[in-house]
Amino acid sequence: MTVKNKKILILVFLTGCVLLGYWLWLSLRPVEVVAVHDNGNHSYVLVRNFPLTDKGKINWWLKNKDILEEKYDIPKPSSSGYFTVIFWDFGDGYKEEGKYDRLCFDDMKTKVNCIEKDAVFSVDESRNMGVMFTVYDGDNYRLDHNGDIIKVASD
Numbered sequence: 437m438t439v440k441n442k443k444i445l446i447l448v449f450l451t452g453c454v455l456l457g458y459w460l461w462l463s464l465r466p467v468e469v470v471a472v473h474d475n476g477n478h479s480y481v482l483v484r485n486f487p488l489t490d491k492g493k494i495n496w497w498l499k500n501k502d503i504l505e506e507k508y509d510i511p512k513p514s515s516s517g518y519f520t521v522i523f524w525d526f527g528d529g530y531k532e533e534g535k536y537d538r539l540c541f542d543d544m545k546t547k548v549n550c551i552e553k554d555a556v557f558s559v560d561e562s563r564n565m566g567v568m569f570t571v572y573d574g575d576n577y578r579l580d581h582n583g584d585i586i587k588v589a590s591d
Contacts, residue, residue: 482524523556
């Protein structure tokens, strides 16, 4: 093996190590729940460092749903048992409404009460469908009666 090939191999190896380290750092950061806003049976959870993978998001919900209920009193099912919890990336924080298509929260009495619409995950429950998981920019899943996660075929 020539010196040039060894240098290329070392560079590729080091680049791979850096990328792997960065991915691990991203996936191991703790999720930060910044705020929770309510709108009847819909709850909006503003988060930072949400898991990157579909499986990571679902597992985070399953592990933390009781904590969310205790600490934030969510989800709040309707009389029929239906609820929706949507997780939004908090990004750069609250902003004024100004820009088109921001999500604003009426429960905040300030002009700086909106976020960019960057949903990352949602959980819905209804009598007909049971618990459904939607991963934005990903797939949809259902929690079956045995506790297994089933990928829902897309149309």
